Amino acid sequence: MSDKFWGPEEIVRKKKEYIMPCLNHFYQEPVQMVKGEGQYLFDSTGKKYLDFFAGVSVINAGHCHPEITERICQQVKTLQHVCNIYLTQPMLELAEKLAEITPGKLKKSFFCNSGTEANEGAILLAKIATKRSELLALQDGLCGRTYLAMSLTGLRFWRTDPNPAGGISFIPNAYCYRCPMNLTYPACDLACAEQVRQVIETSTSGEVAALIAESIQGNAGIITPPPEYFTRIKEILHEYGALLIIDEVQTGFGRTGKWFSIENWGVEPDIITMAKALGNGVPIGVFTALPEIADLYTRPGASTLGGNPVSMTAGLATLDVIEKEGLIQNAAKLGSYLRERLLELQDKHPLIGDVRGIGLMQGAELVKNGKEPAAEEVDRILEIMKNKGVIIGKNGRYRNVLAFQPPLIIDQDNVDEMITVLDQALTEVER
Ligand SMILES: Cc1ncc(COP(=O)(O)O)c(C=O)c1O
Numbered sequence: 291m292s293d294k295f296w297g298p299e300e301i302v303r304k305k306k307e308y309i310m311p312c313l314n315h316f317y318q319e320p321v322q323m324v325k326g327e328g329q330y331l332f333d334s335t336g337k338k339y340l341d342f343f344a345g346v347s348v349i350n351a352g353h354c355h356p357e358i359t360e361r362i363c364q365q366v367k368t369l370q371h372v373c374n375i376y377l378t379q380p381m382l383e384l385a386e387k388l389a390e391i392t393p394g395k396l397k398k399s400f401f402c403n404s405g406t407e408a409n410e411g412a413i414l415l416a417k418i419a420t421k422r423s424e425l426l427a428l429q430d431g432l433c434g435r436t437y438l439a440m441s442l443t444g445l446r447f448w449r450t451d452p453n454p455a456g457g458i459s460f461i462p463n464a465y466c467y468r469c470p471m472n473l474t475y476p477a478c479d480l481a482c483a484e485q486v487r488q489v490i491e492t493s494t495s496g497e498v499a500a501l502i503a504e505s506i507q508g509n510a511g512i513i514t515p516p517p518e519y520f521t522r523i524k525e526i527l528h529e530y531g532a533l534l535i536i537d538e539v540q541t542g543f544g545r546t547g548k549w550f551s552i553e554n555w556g557v558e559p560d561i562i563t564m565a566k567a568l569g570n571g572v573p574i575g576v577f578t579a580l581p582e583i584a585d586l587y588t589r590p591g592a593s594t595l596g597g598n599p600v601s602m603t604a605g606l607a608t609l610d611v612i613e614k615e616g617l618i619q620n621a622a623k624l625g626s627y628l629r630e631r632l633l634e635l636q637d638k639h640p641l642i643g644d645v646r647g648i649g650l651m652q653g654a655e656l657v658k659n660g661k662e663p664a665a666e667e668v669d670r671i672l673e674i675m676k677n678k679g680v681i682i683g684k685n686g687r688y689r690n691v692l693a694f695q696p697p698l699i700i701d702q703d704n705v706d707e708m709i710t711v712l713d714q715a716l717t718e719v720e721r
Pocket of ligand 1: 346403404405406407409432433434435504508509537538539540565566
């Protein structure tokens, strides 16, 4: 990079000229981020921001963490790439560590470069293991950007391909605030989970390879299922000989007060997919499976950069830091506090229709006139908060959900600061 900052106007101009227009950015008046330190970001004018989005749930250990950065730099200086046709140690160290921290008996891994690739790989493995090809996915789910992953995505916003892959059926999700079954929990007796059976019986040959689902649906607007949901889903799938693939791309590595959010409900998936926070900013993806499933993947499979020493070292360093600094515990503690403070704001502000999430993965769905999605208001709130030095995210089926997914290193003062600014922004928008 040249040593002169271009500034936001020049970057937007060059973006229009050189980058494909599908790539949008947040804000009417975007800023150029030039530096990150812990839970803070700095723009090209030197202005400091409290980061409550962590690059979409990636920077769990904080920006440019000194130990992680140092270990990455050391690895870059020693051996950056050789491809996994040769033996290197960091990949095995990380695989061993993942076998230790992933739920239950999940053990064998395949490393790649992104969440999309991890999901694609997990689906391939499920097809190989079951010798079946039909798939199930959740409405509102996000699986990725490639042909199959996009076809498994249940959000219109992210389904660009008009001719998606066939053999995929969608299950209504546990979006209790806007229940797809028009029922109320717990009287519903998890009718949405029961739809897995209904859909297998009516919309497939009965021979389904797997269902892929995020444990908490991030892009959908932090849709958090009731506690017994995944237990019921897994029971039904196994009854039909289908596998459960849990996508922990956005929820993993301490964010919900556990290593993985599926652990909040004691459910052990057959395959788990991970990316984002594992590298704390370095590109990485991996899927890990039960050994009896993984061992069926015997035909050649490799990724040029998957398992490269630099990403593996970043992963190992990130996991060490998460453990040493007690970040899982901090996510649980600060997550409860954040949730309490958001619920207080819900009492005060009619715009907040629903608050949901676990740990430091919280969402507030904004509505008006009953449950009409307040997407424009979300954009205004993001803009006001950015101008006041606080970065939060947005997502949701209707793009009307405020997303709070900060680095896990935040403290109570950070939550208080974000809440104060959010309170001011809501007051201004409600005026
Ligand atoms: C739950 C989930 N799965 C998969 C993906 C795709 O990951 P990537 O962008 O690394 O390909 C995302 C990205 O936001 C995600 O949130």
